[in-house]
Amino acid sequence: MLTNEFQSKVAIVTGGARGIGKSITRALAEHGAQVIIADIDAEAAEKTCQELSTRGLVARAIPVDTADSGQVNRMVEEVVGHYHRVDILVNNAGISPKKDGKKIPIVEMPLEQWERVIAVNLHGCFYCAQACARHMIKQRYGKMVNMSSSAGKTYSSIPGSHYLTSKAGVIGLTRALAGELAPYGINVNAVAPGRIETEMIHDVPPEVNQEIIRQIPVGRCGTPQDVTEAVLFLLSDKANFITGVTLDVNGGKQMF
Numbered sequence: 001m002l003t004n005e006f007q008s009k010v011a012i013v014t015g016g017a018r019g020i021g022k023s024i025t026r027a028l029a030e031h032g033a034q035v036i037i038a039d040i041d042a043e044a045a046e047k048t049c050q051e052l053s054t055r056g057l058v059a060r061a062i063p064v065d066t067a068d069s070g071q072v073n074r075m076v077e078e079v080v081g082h083y084h085r086v087d088i089l090v091n092n093a094g095i096s097p098k099k100d101g102k103k104i105p106i107v108e109m110p111l112e113q114w115e116r117v118i119a120v121n122l123h124g125c126f127y128c129a130q131a132c133a134r135h136m137i138k139q140r141y142g143k144m145v146n147m148s149s150s151a152g153k154t155y156s157s158i159p160g161s162h163y164l165t166s167k168a169g170v171i172g173l174t175r176a177l178a179g180e181l182a183p184y185g186i187n188v189n190a191v192a193p194g195r196i197e198t199e200m201i202h203d204v205p206p207e208v209n210q211e212i213i214r215q216i217p218v219g220r221c222g223t224p225q226d227v228t229e230a231v232l233f234l235l236s237d238k239a240n241f242i243t244g245v246t247l248d249v250n251g252g253k254q255m256f
């Protein structure tokens, strides 16, 4: 349904070209926001913008590797140069490399891969938050949602140690930013999805996915839309008194 809930808000969605980020991008555009897809995959980001335009929705793609602070700062300056503000940041870009669909054991973990996952999943969130906070503090308004994972709250045997560590770090970063930025009218929260049907889980063997689904009380994988609903709530003014929380979206798989 089209509403004007986010009318005139300027929103950056990292990793907005596909999966969960694409769903969030579409929903924000449907509710009136000016959305910028900040994704490393320029082609996929353009394709998403085109798909949205066929439905009368507008999004703009700015290619960026969120693990590169220089690229992030330039992307945010371009956004603010064009729209004169940035109201919403969804720190969604993330990677979860595996080996033949399985966790990479700690003793085999290539250092470059450890560093890349921490750089994209954790440093990238910090770079984007820092660059946006500079403007949100002046505006005295901002909403940030960081994408963690249930793997950041408890042990999971599927992603590697780099992923678990990065997603636990996102929860810590969320709390730090929430406390520091609250006096400026900026809310910072996180979402911790469980198993969500996107390309990220397609490298896991089907029998492993089936076993995981068996353990989910709701009896199915989540969808990008399930996560989007939680993110939209946290970005909305209905959640003005909520900051520093990590909202679980996992079908009851873990009840923390």
Ligand SMILES: NC(=O)c1ccc[n+]([C@@H]2O[C@H](COP(=O)([O-])OP(=O)(O)OC[C@H]3O[C@@H](n4cnc5c(N)ncnc54)[C@H](O)[C@@H]3O)[C@@H](O)[C@H]2O)c1
Binding pocket: 014, 015, 016, 017, 018, 019, 020, 021, 038, 039, 040, 041, 044, 064, 065, 066, 067, 092, 093, 094, 095, 096, 120, 124, 147, 148, 149, 150, 192, 193, 194, 195, 196, 197, 198, 199, 200, 201
């Ligand atoms: N799918 C799940 O089961 C699940 C569960 C918990 C958390 N998450 C988290 O949700 C987020 C989205 O996951 P998804 O399943 O939609 O993944 P996905 O792989 O389908 O999409 C990720 C998007 O991020 C982009 N991206 C990757 N590296 C980037 C970088 N360095 N800079 C900018 N963009 C980059 C990709 O191009 C892609 O568009 C991730 O942070 C992921 O860790 C996913």
